[in-house]
Amino acid sequence: MDFYLTALLQGLCFSAIALGIYISMKIFNIPDITTDGSYTLGGAVTAVMLSRHLSPYLILPTVIIAGGLAGALTGLIHTKLKINALLAGILVMTALYSVNLTIMGRSNVPLIGTASLFSLLNIVADPNQNTFILLSVFVAIITLLIGYLLKTDFGIAMRATGNSESMIRALGVNTDRMKITGLALANALTALSGYLIVQFQGFADISMGIGIVIVGLGSVIIAETLINWFRITRIWISLVLVLAGAVIFQLVLAFTLAIGVDANLLKLVTAAFVLLIVSLPRLSFNKAL
């Protein structure tokens, strides 16, 4: 059971990344893969600051700003230099590898005996349950903030930018600035996942971000499938489904490992699972006559 609890906790850690991908991919319609870099960036900044015993209250804003800058850079390259968003993301992601290595100073920073978000408060004795409560509160706050943002006038303009650019420009919105802000927000969220996971697993690693974009994508795609099934139009419910997507994704992976699939095949299973989810709505079980 502990095994699935860990998966649940990981899912909660990854829900920030899922929200980030939801913003870049579903709201702005931009395929952003800066993710791999900004996730590790968030983790690297967290690990280095924690190991230097800096105040945890300083770490969170630093991580958000670092992730935001990475996203804004991708946005700038994409909008101002008119470079394809995928390529812009790849460029920033590649550059971030060196940045992350420089920040960390070596390829792995273990966190032993350092404070963490999860040791700040001890509500219940069981460490896993304690982590669960703290993570839930953390994720709930983020979701509430994002949900509120999307409801504001600014948020409506954000949603319209990815939907009908000609319309929103005619309505007085600088779409370039909007996209840069959106990618900054998405990558700040991604960095937050790095922040959470590093404290959860107790180390940062330079390769922790490799392929992480698929975790976010998979979660969003699970959420999208649910959104389409239930014809959800409310933003709050959509966001909650994105969180659910992140948790379901991790539970499926845990289940795969539990039934004895070789851990080396995990990425293959991940890819196959995402493919299955994507193709599910397109597979027709009734033959056309």
Added chain:
Amino acid sequence: MIAINDVHKVFNKGKANQVNAVNGITLQIKSQEFLVIVGSNGSGKTTLLNLVAGSVMPDKGSIIIDDNDVTKLADYKRSQWIARVFQNPMSGTASDLSILDNFRLAAIRTSPKGLSIGINDKFKREVKEKIATLGMGLENKIDQPMGTLSGGQRQALTLLMSVMDSCKVLLLDEPTAALDPRSADVVMRTADKLISDFKLTAILITHNLKDAYIYGTRIIQMGEGLVINDLNQKEKAALKQNDLFDWFA
């Protein structure tokens, strides 16, 4: 209201596919004038409209709107004066957003989009009342996504959205080209009513010579990026529909 001074626009300059879209047009459009532009495909009508809106920047010449030189101003900044209706109903509205969200954005066209929630009960009531004037029964569907509506309904709503915030100039680029005759009629009549009710200066591009004949207080014909016919209100009133067909003969 709008002054276009010797404006030129060339696309793909120096390449094999160079297009001289607008070749030095000078045009004064008075306040509350309803200008109809006709002309064959490739005559530069849409480019001229895009130049006024700011989605295309001129190579030469200047554009003045309401005594402001807007020649170098981006389209989203010109939106403080200008509202637009596009040929494609998809372009003028955001299909995944609800009707209400679309109207909220339109209502704050000329102001910054801030971090407060602007949709409240009072705003919903206002929108419902406005939409009810169309007589399409859409006032009870304001929470539906825009994409669930027909092209005609969307164009009519786009028109209504343009007067949600202060508006001086209305640009209509073949607003009825994608619509069936009945919806087209409703949209044109709504446009005409809004233009006179809100005392707007309007530019309409159309291929429908009947609309060009019925609506507007001035008509110009464009060809090869130039104005080749220009009739004021009196001359337009004296014009017969067949004369317009002769322009294209």
